[in-house]
Amino acid sequence: MKKILYFSLIICLMSCQSERLDMNSEAFTIQKSSSTAANKQTETVVIRFTEGLSITEKAAIRASYGVVAYETCSCGDKNLESWDLEDIYEGATIEERVSSMEQDPVMEGADFNFNINISSQVPTVAAATTIHYQQILSKIHSQKADVCIGVLDTGIDPSYFGFQQPFLHNSSSDEENCDGDFFGWNFVDNNHMPIDDNGHGTIVSYLAYQQLENTGTNFEILPAKAFDATGNGSLFNVGCGLSYLIKKDVNIINMSFGWTETASTIIGDYIKEVEQRILIVTSAGNTGANNDVVAHYPSSYTTRNILAVTAVNNATPPNLVVSLSNYGQVSVDIAVKGVGLPFYTMPDAAPISITGSSYSSAKATGFAASKYHASMELSVFYDKILIDKIQSDGLHQIKYASYLDL
Incomplete structure (x- = not known):
């Protein structure tokens, strides 16, 4: 499961070089860097449940599709989830299961997850900024x-x-x-x-x-x-x-x-x-x-x-x-x-x-x-x-x- 406690996120943020939170100085240190190309992630899908499903119902639906790990939005639509799937589950490939998800009445939609890159000019000189x-x-x-x-x-x-x-x-x-x-x-x-x-x-x-x-x-x-x-x-x-x-x-x-x-x-x-x-x-x-x-x-x-x-x-x-x-x-x-x-x-x-x-x-x-x-x-x-x-x-x-x- 990819659910992470908010407190753990803050600790992780404090240890990260690219964006460090200094609780004593109440400042953020930012290291700017350049863009890179993106690659498609075919092992992960994004799904959106229909409104009104219970926690128990969502868990049963995940199990039926062979979900090995999932993540919910930290803020935003709580019905939107990212799923990691087993390659084959009950004889069905990931592609077959995604096709089934698209027709499933308990879901608003399903897409393969993929990377999106912002490939426009940004300042290329690395500089730390304290906020x-x-x-x-x-x-x-x-x-x-x-x-x-x-x-x-x-x-x-x-x-x-x-x-x-x-x-x-x-x-x-x-x-x-x-x-x-x-x-x-x-x-x-x-x-x-x-x-x-x-x-x-x-x-x-x-x-x-x-x-x-x-x-x-x-x-x-x-x-x-x-x-x-x-x-x-x-x-x-x-x-x-x-x-x-x-x-x-x-x-x-x-x-x-x-x-x-x-x-x-x-x-x-x-x-x-x-x-x-x-x-x-x-x-x-x-x-x-x-x-x-x-x-x-x-x-x-x-x-x-x-x-x-x-x-x-x-x-x-x-x-x-x-x-x-x-x-x-x-x-x-x-x-x-x-x-x-x-x-x-x-x-x-x-x-x-x-x-x-x-x-x-x-x-x-x-x-x-x-x-x-x-x-x-x-x-x-x-x-x-x-x-x-x-x-x-x-x-x-x-x-x-x-x-x-x-």
């Missing part, structure tokens, strides 16, 4: 804001100098709350500190923040960390993080990552369940591919709450970049500049240059939040975002043949 509790607390809203953005990524560095005003959601006051939850959740280490040890999540969050800081919008950001220091995450952690943000009833979820070809039933179902109330802003991918031919998820899900964003260059008007900008007249909605964007790692240093649809979608997320009003129907919200689109003949390969000038 004190006070730096976190000073960035947390005292009251709920008018619009809340969930960021499903590598976490956030609240001490980043660009975050000048309180902007983090105060999750300690939510009805749906986990032990110690006060500004988001870390599904990599299963604790209440979604601190960014990669860089990607901080950049994405700041680009959304930057779109909003001078608009007068009363906004907040809620991070869910599903990716580790190398940019790797599992379908299970992504599902846990997505379900957590949905339970928190955020208004917009930024998902600046993706994978190709194989749709996840579970992730697709979560998105469809909030089709009328949560906007999902996604990156379209960075390989110059046609997403109508080879699907890229989550941007290729067809629900009406998906806004799929591709990156374009800085020309006037901007253009798709052959080796970078994914496109598709059905599956890619809009373009935003995302090539050679300046990002300052320190106030007195020269900016680094960042490129990718991760950052285009982050800017679109911030722009969308500036258009949101309480109780707004999602279809109205969507149209209000796109009313500012600018037509361009050079963007005929995407749905609206348009870009947002952000």
